Amino acid sequence: MNTISLKKLFNFEKTPLNVVMAFVTVALVAAFFAGAVNYILHGHHAYNVTRQHPWGLLISMYVFFVVSSTGLCIISSIGHVFGIPEFQQIGKRAIAGAIITISSGFAVIGLEIGHPVTMLIYNVLTPGLTSAIWWMGTLYGLYLTFICLEFFFLAIKENHTLSKIFGICGLLVGLAAHSNLGAVFGFLVSRPSANGVFYPVYFILSAMITGCYLIFLMYGFRYKMNFPEKVAIMLVKLGKILGMLLAVLIFFEAWKILTALYGDMPERAATILHAIKHPNFWFGELTLGMLIPFVVILLSNAKAIKATVYASLAGMVGIFFMRYGLVHDTLLYPMTTLKRAEYELAPTFVEYFPSATEFAIGLGGIGLSLFLYYLADKIFNLDETAHH
């Protein structure tokens, strides 16, 4: 842990990239707080969520952040928990990232849940044990505690044994929490397009992919694309893992879509067909999120690290669309297709577009992550410590 003055804390090398990043971070953090103030003033009116589409961008962004966190935790555990040497160097940076992203996620969801204090009280007093949200929330709380302790024994009071124990706990609880988050959607019997085993499993897979993307981005930024050899070796291996994971994901998605369309089951087939026709899916999710990174890795045999860093940027944009699609596509099909008033059209696919406040808070959450990462990078030494 570095002890630094406040002045030094906000002093950085004024490279064009750094200046752009600083500007983006400040703008996003400002947006977050502006959105938060607007929400506090106007409540849920500030959001475009409706009775038919009760969840929106903020839930998507929450999922986006916690998936990132879980992903970083899983990837870090390759070295740190499972002891694969090349990956041990990423432990601290990844765990810091995991803490930061989940904290941003909690900040965002805190502005979505109507009564967070009530939640803390009645989560304990009258727990809903059949509720995936209860398990997900409780386990994520526990997870955050574990990875904080893990980080503490990694970066502050170095204790390899304890950090490994907490790392294992964090990993297991994180996996449980994360597949429960998948179950939040998978348990929805009323939503045939989401209901079933797919999401709880897919969530783990997509978390690992997200973790890889973030590692590439963090290292790309850390080393300004001039990777030391040790890092380069690790990133090439990580790229191969990423390639394999993407192949599995593409395989998963393909079968999910095919089984949904096959037989034209009511509600399910129409919903998925509608979803995959939208550019959010075929451009956002598929092209940016899977195909571009996959093609880059495949063509370069994972050796084009720089290209993979850029592809990871596309990948993260794609991951955003995956999370957005997860929420929106689940809610696409209206629960009743009957009209309620004479002068309206019969309900078809439910429409939703986030409000400015939702964008401000949701994307502002990324600013929180960037800012916290900047601080973490300044305060802690996130690189591998020498004696290790």
Added chain:
Amino acid sequence: MARYGMALNYKNCINCRACESACKEENGVLLLKDHYRIWVGVKEAEGQFPNISIASQTYHPSQCQHCDNAPCQQVCPTNATYYGKDGMVMVDPNKCILCTYCINACPYDARYVDQRTMTVDKCTFCSDTRLAAGETTTACQATCPTKVRVFGDLDDPNSEISVLLANKEYRQVKEHLGTKPKLFYIL
């Protein structure tokens, strides 16, 4: 202890929406977007003028189905949604954290966010208004011009609703989901 349900002679329904306005007045439902506890679903006529299929236009008075196996109850993280003593699915506004998971989970679009309490609200079969005051009918039932609704105790074999259900064919909405709804549409 009763187990309340409602049978609907929905063929009587003329889509006059008296039930909707009675419900809003009885239960103080705010006159805002998305705020409705009950509604009349309209399946609009099919065909081309003048060859309209008469049978294709139908009216379906709808509201919370007070499922015996309610998805909204299962997903509630704080048990704010609970089964009331007479089998009604109820929301305790003090426990509701407004995660709106229940709104996602309800297959019937029966729930909404009440802007006054900022908690999830829904049909209560008028239990905290009319039934609490000793009435035996819900507001929607009492006011209905063509007497679509029969509200009563499903566990009492002599109640009008039990007799009706024993003697008439009926259908339920989305019962394949295993929700065991307590609204019965008399054919």
Added chain:
Amino acid sequence: MKVEISRRRFLQGSVAMSVAGGVSLSSSSIMASAATPAKKVGNEDKKVATLCEMCVNKCAAIAHVRNGVVEKLDPNPLFPKSRNMLCARGNAGIKALYDPDRLKYPLIRDGEKGSGKFKRVSWDEAYAYINEKLTKILDEEKDNRSTVAFCAGEGIAEHTFKSFFTMFGSSHFLNHASLCLATTVSGYALTIGGYGQSDLENAKYVIMAGANRAEAIVTPDTMDFFKRTNGRGAKLITVDPRFTNTAAKSDKWLAINVGTDLAFVLALTYVVIKEERYNKAFVENYFNGFDAYKEHILNNNYTPEWAEKITGIKAKDIYEVARDFMAHAPQAIYYQGRRTTWSKNDFQLRRAQAIFSALGGGVDVKGGICFGKSLPLVEHDVVAPMYANAKERIEKNEAAVVGGSGSWVAFRNMVLENRSPYPIRALFNYKHNPMQNMPNNKKTEEFLKKLDLVVTIDTMPSDTVMLSDVILPECTYLERTDPVVSYGGIEPSIAQRNKAIDPMFETKPVMEIMRGLSAKLSKPLFEITKKHDEDVASAIEDDGEETVYKDFDLTKPFMHDQEELNVHAVSKYEGAAEILKEKGVFYPNMNEYFKKLGVNEYEYYPEHKRSYSVRNNKFNTPSGKIECSVPALAKKGIDAMPAWKAEYEMATPAGKFRFITGRHAQFTQSGTANNRLLLNLVPQNYAWINKRVAQKMGIKFGDKIEVSSKVGKTTIKAYPTEKIGPDTLFFVHGFGVYSKALSLAYNNGGNDAAILEDGIEPMHGSSCLHDTIVEIRKV
């Protein structure tokens, strides 16, 4: 010798008026506390039996009042007419009571007419202002009382206002009849001896043409009937250019060309006469002039094939309906309908319907058109004065029979076009909104601006109120006890509206307003009469001023308390007054007859006590029989027998539309235009346009279109649907209000009064609401 008794006309006519009285009042300002209803739990302070006034039906309701606030209206199961129900509008009555836009204080115009500028005055100032204007007008017009016109909307308290009119001595009373069901009522009355009540609880076959009972609710018809449709005992044939909610409940929907119903009925008649399917015994015994009618129908060849070309209804459907109808007769009804006049042939249409119904014998019989019994009330008579200088009705020759309720359109147009033999200078208006309900509102506006004095009594600042000079705020129906009313029918009863809360702000019931106004006007107006009326002058010479004034005392009908008058009105029924006050409904043997049959159902009269057949085979017509022919009318240019004329066929030019208007179940014309609850259900009206036509014109759902006719235009959103034909356009009446004082209704939706042409039919001068051709343009 010098006394010519015969000249004392003011003593001749003893005009019987059942009179209404007033109640004490105190204003309260509970608006704030009632603005947001809170969830309540039991323990109402009191339950008051009232009668709804959200539409014409007057359903019995129980008002739950707590701490002086009306919290809820529930149906009152005791009333046989409303059968234990309140519709959407009935439930929304509280929103009318606590509407922030209500008229709260007397107002006098304070700016150009139509500027919407008014100043608040005291009641006395308002009365004094009216007095000043009125004495001037009557002095200038030499006490021609008919220069002051009176108009009224429908309502129980209309009677009270009419007493004022009668005492005042004008010839001009104009109410909704000529904008409503005048032709229908007289068509049936002159043919079968009464408009009657369709026994829809027992009818087996019903033709509803234009009548839309699922959306234009009428008690008890709506409630009785739709429990039995859809193959459950009653067959329903709906004849309508639109596929209405009623059509959706029918066994057959016949999409008829607008304005051609008469041809349809004549063809039905042709089939049953030609095939001799009518009830021969009934026709033999109870028809007058059947042979001539038979000859008329057959000779004119009103065949279904002929009608198909006119009506657009297939001949085979007409055959089928005619045969089915007679197969179910006498439990078969061609439903009277009770709405506006549609076209110039409306009176003949109703006659033809009545005759056709009667051909099956379904008159004064269970399951047919019944006349029922009434429970008479004790009248409170006041002698009204006669004014020698009051001239006769100006529009009396504008139609064959202009009755006591006048022809609004003809009257207005004569005034506007300076065709009136003497000037019309003032208008007293009670709860009537001619700006909205009369076709061609530009003319109505001009008419109202032309008058020297317009006094309007209303609860809401309607378009008409905004064009008035003096506004007198009435309290709403929940704030007043109204005259007790007797409702005749198969299951007759008496009902009474009891005050739920005291009038708010400075509003008053019309009885109270009339009491105050007449007290102010009575003497000064008598002075004018004294000055110009020779009869009165000579009477004073004979009997002294005090005695003569007694006859002219305008305050007489308004001296008694309303509750006192109500007690008197039902004095012949023991215990009725108390029961009416407590329960709102009374009929003899109610305790014994009234039974709860189930959670929803009640029995009011045992079957054998219901008044299905009351005429003893003698109908209330001149001959005592069903009148096929009315030769007396022929002299006035009205066909003695219903006949189709080429002029009835009105072509719709390509690219244009025949405009029709109507009702739906969440709105009562313009009266509910500002009701928050109802607007929550239906935020505005939309124009029905055929989907394929709309597609060709590039019009999508919700697109704004401008609808224009010869007389004006209005803007409205489009509702493309296959429920209407390609050459017809429809939207619901009552929206598109001009008054900015109605904050929710202002400029909300399309206004039909702006585009409807103001043609009238020849029988009563009723306005034809379906004779307008419009074109549309996307904006």
